[in-house]
Amino acid sequence: MAGILFWKKKRDAEPEAVLEVEPVAPVPELVVEPELVIEPELVVEPELVAVELPKRSARKGIRSLFSRIKFDPQNLDELEDILIQADFGVDTSLSIVDEVKARAKQSGAETEGELKAILAAVIAENLERADKALNLSDGKLPYVFLVVGVNGVGKTTTIGKLANWLTEGDWSVVIGAADTFRAAAVDQVATWAQRAGATLVGPKTEGQDPASVAFESVEAAIKQDSDIVIIDTAGRLQNKTDLMIELDKIRRVIEKQAAISEVLLVLDATTGQNGLAQAKAFADVAKVTGVVLTKLDGTAKGGIVFSIQRELGIPVKLVGVGEGINDFAFFDAKEFASGLVS
C-alpha cells in the first residue's frame, strides 16, 4: 500500500503566491478528490493539494503476549492471566477470554493457530475504528493539534516526530510551546522543532500563561499561512483540578481563532489501570479525539487502550516506538493484535 493521502495547502514555486491563487485551480499531478474542491463563494480559501505521507509501521515495537509464557490451547483460562499481565485489566481480560471461548466453541477451533487467530480477531475488532486516521483531511486550515497527557509520557517527543513527518511531506508546521511550567520544556520542544524544520512559537516571558502561548501560536500559524499548528502542553496529573481547568482554558482560547482538529492524549504504554482514569479526565476536560500510545518499544504492551477504547470510545491513532525522530507509526488494530498474539 502506498502512503496515506492528506490535504494541505498547495505551495507554488513562487513563494508568496499562495493566498492569491484562485479557488478553482487546475488539478495538479496528485489526485484531488472532487468533493474537496473548494466551494466557489469562499474566495480567499487557498488551494488544497492531496499529499502522500509515508506510511510507517509499528510492527517492530509490539512484543508478543506469549514471549514469556507459551500459549496453551488446552488451558484457555491461563489466557486471562496473560492478558492481565499486559494491563488489559481484570474485567476486560475475563470478557476477552469468554469471547474467545464462545467463538472457539462455535467454530470448533482448538489448535494453537486457530485460537490465536480468534484472540487476534477479538482484540482487533474491539480496537478497530473508522476514525483512527488523523484528522488532516477536512481542509480547514490551519489544522490545530493539541497534545495533552500526564507528566513524562512523551508528549514533546511525539510532537517532534509528528512535526518531522509533516515537514517531510512538505507541510509548513508551527509548534506552540505552551508547556511554560516544566524547567527547560520550551528548549526541549525547540530542539525538536529545529530538527523537524518547524516554526516554534514560545512564551515571550518566563512562565507566561500557557493559554496565551497557545493563542499566539495559532495566530502565528494563521498569519504565516501554515498548514498545521501543534500545541505542546505541560504534563498534568488528571486529579489536579486547577491544572485541568488551565487545560480547559487553553482549549477554549484556541477555539477563538480556529477549530481544533485533534486533541491527542499521549499515554505511556507502561501505564496500568490508571490509564483509564487519565483518559476519562482528559476526555472530559480537553475533549480528547485520539490516543497516542508511546514507549511500545519497551516490554509493556499497553493493554489499557483496550478498556479506553471500549469504555470511552476514544480511538488509538498513533504509536511511539523509540526515541528516534522516525520512531512512530499510525495505529493499526490488526497489526497490533497480530503482533500481540504472534
Added chain:
Amino acid sequence: MFGNLSDRLVETFKNLRSKGKLSPADIDATLREIRRALLEADVALDVVKAFVTAVRDRALGDEVSKALNPAQQVVQIVNEELVAILGGEQRKLSFAKKPPTVIMLAGLQGSGKTTLAGKLAKWLKDQGQTPLLVAADLQRPNAVNQLQVVGDRVGVSVFAPEPGNGVGNPVKVSKDSIKHATQKMFSVVIVDTAGRLGVDEEMMQQAIDIRKAIDPDEVLFVIDSMVGQDAVNVAKAFEDGVGITGVVLTKLDGDARGGAALSVASVTGKPIIFASNGEGMDAFEPFYPDRMASRILDMGDVLTLIEQTQKNFDESEARAMAEKLAKDTFTLEDFMDQMQQLRKMGSLKSMLAMMPGAGQMRAQLDQFDEREIDRTEAIIRSMTPAERRQPKILNGSRRSRIAKGSGMTVTDVNSLVNRFEQAAKMMKTVAKGGVPQLPGMPNMPGMGSFGSGKGKAKDKGKKSKSGNPAKRAAEEAARLSGQKTGDAAPDAGGSAFGIGN
C-alpha cells in the same frame, strides 16, 4: 464499578460476622477480593499470586483473634504482610564514610529522574549537605538544560561540561564529576542519567559503565507510580542490569493506587526510600510503608480510624444527644457540641482521608476548607445563649449583630441557620427511623453523592447507615469491633450538620 475493597469485603462477609473462627472457605472468599483489589491497583500478577498464597498460609495457621471478625482478621494479615514487603528493610539513605557520597539515578524515560534529582538535592541541602547535580543525561533533548534550571531553582550547583542532545560521553562526565566534587568539597554527588528501557542492551551497558566509573553509594531506581504490570519486568531488568540499592516512587500525587511499589519491592527486594508527590521542589518525603499499603488496598486507614473513633466519640454523650433529638430539643448549642466531638478525632480532612473509599474523593478532599468549621463556630459563639437555644428568635437585627460579632456576613449567618434547620429536620427523621435527605454543604461540591449514593435504600431500617461518612465509619467501627449498637439511637446522635455532605 465494584466499590472499594472494604465495601466488597463487608459484602462477602455479611453472613459470617458472628463467626469467630476462620474456615478455609472464608479465607478464600476474602482472598479472591484481595487478589482483585491488588490487580486493580496494578500489582503484578506473579507478585499477587505469591502474596495471596503467603497470606492464605498465615491465615490458616494464625491464632484466632476474638476481637476481630473473619474479614478483619484476613485484612489485618494482608495489611501486615503488605507493610512487611513494602518496608521490611525500610532504611535511610546511606552516606559514604568519606565524602562525597555518590548517588546515581536510573529509570525508564519519563519516570521523573531529573525533577527528582532537584528535589533530592534540595532535601539534602536543607539538611546541611552540599550537593552537586551531574548532568549525565546527554540523550534527551535539553535534559542538561533542564537540570541546570532545576539546579538554579533549588540553589544547587550543576556539573554540566557537555551540552547534551546526543553530544558527549555520559560515562566520562560522571567520572569527571567525582573528581570535580572532591576538589570542590561537595559532600553529595547526584548523577542524573538518561532514561532507558530495560530491554535496550546498549543503554543498559552504558548505565553499567557509569556505575563502574563512579562506584556509587546508592543506585536509586526511579519509577512512576502509575506503571502497570510491566513494573516487574522493568525493575528486574534494572536490578539485573545496572543493579540497584533502593527505589524512589514518583508522581504519588496522582490518583493511581501504586501497586507498582509492591511489585518492585517484592521483585528486587530493595527498599523504597523516597516518595515524590507533587510539582513543587519540596514535594518529596521518606517513604511510609503503612500509608502505601492502605493506598494499594484502597482501604483507608481503617484500623487507625477504629481506634480514634472509639477513643473520642463518647457513647453517653451520643445517647443524650439521641434523646434530645427524639424530644425535638436539638439546638445550635448541640450542633456546636457535635462539631467539637468530631473535631476531637482530629482534622476532618485527615479523618475523611482515612475513610474507606476516600480514594475516589481525594480531589474533593483537597478542596474542602477546614476553616469552614471555624467560621461556623465563630457565628454560633457570637449568639446569645437564648439565641442558640431558640434560633427562631433570630430576626434581622440580631443576625446583623451576629454577623458583625463573628466577622462574617449576614448571608453567612442566614445560610448557617438554614443549614441548622435542615439538619435538625433531618436528624428528627433519622431519630424516627427514616431516611434523610442530606443538605449540601458549601465548598464541598460533589460530596453529597458520597454520602447519599451508597447503600442508602437497602440499609434502611435497623442497620441505618449514617449518611455522614465520619459517622458511618464510627458505626462501622462499632459494628466491626463487635459492639452492640442500640438500634438507631447512636445513629441519630451522629453529626448531621452537613460536614462531609
